[in-house]
Amino acid sequence: MFIIPKEKEVPLGCITPAPVTEQTMMITGNWREYRPVIDQEKCNLCMNCIVYCPDACWQLNEAEDEVVWNAKYCKGCLICVNECTTEALSKAYELDFEDGVVRLEKPF
Amino acid sequence: MAVAVKTQNLPLIKKIRNIPREEYYVPGHRTCAGCGPALQYKLVAKAAGPNTIFLGPTGCMYVANASYLCTPYRVPWMHTQITNGGAVASGVEAAYQVLIRKGKREGELPNVIVMAGDGGSVDIGLQAMSAMMYRNHDALFVCYDNEAYANTGIQTSPTTPYGANTTFTPPGPAIPEGKKLFPKDPPQLVIGGHPAVKYVATASVAYPVDLMNKVRKALNVQGPTFLHIHAPCPKGWKFNESKTVEIAKLAIQTGMWILYEWENGEYKYQHKPREYKPVREYMKLQGRFAHLQEAHIAKMQAFVDAKLKAPGIPVAVPAPPPRAQA
Numbered sequence A: 001m002f003i004i005p006k007e008k009e010v011p012l013g014c015i016t017p018a019p020v021t022e023q024t025m026m027i028t029g030n031w032r033e034y035r036p037v038i039d040q041e042k043c044n045l046c047m048n049c050i051v052y053c054p055d056a057c058w059q060l061n062e063a064e065d066e067v068v069w070n071a072k073y074c075k076g077c078l079i080c081v082n083e084c085t086t087e088a089l090s091k092a093y094e095l096d097f098e099d100g101v102v103r104l105e106k107p108f
Numbered sequence B: 001m002a003v004a005v006k007t008q009n010l011p012l013i014k015k016i017r018n019i020p021r022e023e024y025y026v027p028g029h030r031t032c033a034g035c036g037p038a039l040q041y042k043l044v045a046k047a048a049g050p051n052t053i054f055l056g057p058t059g060c061m062y063v064a065n066a067s068y069l070c071t072p073y074r075v076p077w078m079h080t081q082i083t084n085g086g087a088v089a090s091g092v093e094a095a096y097q098v099l100i101r102k103g104k105r106e107g108e109l110p111n112v113i114v115m116a117g118d119g120g121s122v123d124i125g126l127q128a129m130s131a132m133m134y135r136n137h138d139a140l141f142v143c144y145d146n147e148a149y150a151n152t153g154i155q156t157s158p159t160t161p162y163g164a165n166t167t168f169t170p171p172g173p174a175i176p177e178g179k180k181l182f183p184k185d186p187p188q189l190v191i192g193g194h195p196a197v198k199y200v201a202t203a204s205v206a207y208p209v210d211l212m213n214k215v216r217k218a219l220n221v222q223g224p225t226f227l228h229i230h231a232p233c234p235k236g237w238k239f240n241e242s243k244t245v246e247i248a249k250l251a252i253q254t255g256m257w258i259l260y261e262w263e264n265g266e267y268k269y270q271h272k273p274r275e276y277k278p279v280r281e282y283m284k285l286q287g288r289f290a291h292l293q294e295a296h297i298a299k300m301q302a303f304v305d306a307k308l309k310a311p312g313i314p315v316a317v318p319a320p321p322p323r324a325q326a
Ligand SMILES: Cc1ncc(C[n+]2csc(CCOP(=O)(O)OP(=O)(O)O)c2C)c(N)n1
Pocket: B037, B058, B059, B060, B061, B082, B083, B116, B117, B118, B119, B120, B121, B146, B148, B149, B150, B151, B152, B157
């Protein structure tokens, strides 16, 4: 009988570990062109950004008195800015720095 | 013979504030920014909770989520062919019934949920879905409707609306409106032909609390259930990705989408606008309708008006005569 030695066994490619809070093999934060910016003073915790984010990138903090943004995965779709009920959210260009801005002359 | 029955009673959610905090569809997936189907996935997974098994027929919610070794599903998930989501769900549910009967597994029967696209449910996946419902399997079949075969590059499907520009229905001199046919009616297809089905509902990403409660109601029911969820696709419908929820809301405000529940033969409607906006308001935001002429928009309005007179009940659609193009 032919036996494959243990060290040469091919792992089953079709069974994958399940993530718990994030899938670190697909980090999507670098997709963004614009980022949402929150003004905590204006936020009344209406929950819209939290429920409407397809990427679950807005969550309540532990004390449940502030919404927290996940920069690592936010793709910059800006649904949250569009659905914010209090104008606490606005958008900012990702590549604006204190010492200069970067703009694409022509979007590719 | 012990038969595994669900005793769970997932509580309904009263306010947006009480939406469960736990995520079961986590960040880290390749769906487009602003993807409606990804949003509904997050909401369905949240509503269903940890004792759930998802089955994913081929489509964006498989391909764009589960590339190679990375998947965003925190609960067990399995890929199925685009054609056989219903058949795999039947097998999974039947296997759990046997394990519980033989005492090899304790606890509640898991929530078995098929997350199929419109193609994977009411077109190429129709026979397996119908068979699952016919055989009375205890599973929820979700059709997330992005109104096209999106994953292969936006080809027309039976739920693509009249007048949409897709890669298989491009407008041109011979056919100026692009798509000529009016869509299938998925919930009516299920209600009409499957006596074992006791709960069917339509939902939308624009009304997340309503959506999650419908998921929970469907999961609390014994036997097959069906949800038809409107999930705008910024890539396929050609609109700005920040407008996914706005467009989903407009669909309801214009009557392009109707929210209802069908439970043991009775219809109940939700979020019915007091006055409907013209369908133009919905269509003008989407590039897939940009080529339409006034006469085409009027035809769409007439279709919606007829549907609204008897919401939830199929209307006779103006079908083109056979070989009209020849
Ligand atoms: C039998 C078969 N035919 C064709 C395909 C190619 N295919 C892969 S994804 C897809 C589109 C699926 O559309 P839908 O079910 O609506 O899901 P969506 O991509 O829109 O989310 C198609 C046609 C396939 N995988 N299997």
